[in-house]
Amino acid sequence: MMRPLPVILVMLLGWSGTAGAAPYGVARSAAPVLNSPAFSRIFGGADGRSLKTDRCGQVREMEFIALPGTVFRVRETLPGAGGAVYRVETDDYPAPAGVSLYVDSRFIELRDAQPPARSRILPPRERVIAALREAVGSPYVWGGNLREGALALFGTLYPAEASWDDRGKRRIALAGLDCSGLLYQATNGWTPRNTSQLVAYGTGVAVEGKSAREIAERLQPLDLLVWNGHVIIVLDRDTTIESRLECGRPGNGGVVRTPLRQRLAEIMRTRRPLDTWPAPGKRQGVFVVRRWYGL
Structure with a gap:
């Protein structure tokens, strides 16, 4: 039996997954997109309940939270602790120079043909302003663009929601907004x-x-x-x-x-x-x- 290649070797060789792997993916739910493939180290850790943050309480590896329906081009498939991790590109978030984007396969539905782009409808001006007002008091979350966060983290990278108190649930779900995420949330992306x-x-x-x-x-x-x-x-x-x-x-x-x-x-x-x-x-x-x- 051929053993799977270690992640580091896979990355060095530029392995792109199994032959015939689907070249596109669509976010099933709100999905955290990182600049690192190390999902299991950032979400869960040794005890399955941790979140890797810096001294300011921020997950600096997070780039943004993809909204449901976000379309990805899958460029590479890497093995992960609980499933594959995809290196992706998306028109919803042009990555900064030198930054690669990664998403856990459990948040993505693969497609062979290019799916239609995520539906975008700009709310009326009054609704955008109301949504901004409603966000006052929301915590700052690096890469955050959903006030409720990515609830699909529970039951995938973490145990079910019932095992968390409200404060812990919001922290783990990355519930909050950064500066441009505040506008993104209010305009529905x-x-x-x-x-x-x-x-x-x-x-x-x-x-x-x-x-x-x-x-x-x-x-x-x-x-x-x-x-x-x-x-x-x-x-x-x-x-x-x-x-x-x-x-x-x-x-x-x-x-x-x-x-x-x-x-x-x-x-x-x-x-x-x-x-x-x-x-x-x-x-x-x-x-x-x-x-x-x-x-």
């Missing part, structure tokens, strides 16, 4: 998932050389104050909303509202406004304003 895309999303608002007061007067609800690494959403004429990571504080941060002019003044202590996102090498200490809804 319509908007780009990363700030690296949001800096050029929609159309720019002319803010270069303007004061905080002048910028505030130009803003509309759902405009984005954004740079590569963080996004702040204009909630209304007087308020912004964002999800902040505040390591060391109770809860390590989360979704908060701040007066618009106050937040602009805070940003402009260290960043200057530009009309368009600059070329590589000139991106430090700047931000842009992007208008996208209704365009």
Whole structure:
């Protein structure tokens, strides 16, 4: 009998699974997508109930949570502790340079033919704003874009939900939002998932050389104050909303509202406004304003 190759050797050889393996997959449910194939080390650990986090309580290996119906191109199949792990690509989340994406096979239904893209319907403006308001108080979760998290983790990578208290259940399910995940959740996955895309999303608002007061007067609800690494959403004429990571504080941060002019003044202590996102090498200490809804 031929023994299965160790994961490291498999990766070195570029093994792509069994002959004739399906080249596509569709997320059956909300599925965590990582930048590492080590699902069993991150979810479960030695006792089957652990979650590998950093000192701020974050799973830095998580890139995003794929919504049900997300289509993946399966590029490689690796053996995992409880089943295969797929190296994938998806139009829903263009991976940053040098980053590979992985998803556990138990969250994916394989297809031989290319499936239709996930259905996207942008909610009405009022519903997007209401969803943002409803998210206030949600915890910050690195890579998080669902307030309820990925509940399918229970019964797959963890025991059934009944064995967890509410706090433990939410932590294990990665229930919470990061900055761009807050917008992604409120728009039902319509908007780009990363700030690296949001800096050029929609159309720019002319803010270069303007004061905080002048910028505030130009803003509309759902405009984005954004740079590569963080996004702040204009909630209304007087308020912004964002999800902040505040390591060391109770809860390590989360979704908060701040007066618009106050937040602009805070940003402009260290960043200057530009009309368009600059070329590589000139991106430090700047931000842009992007208008996208209704365009």
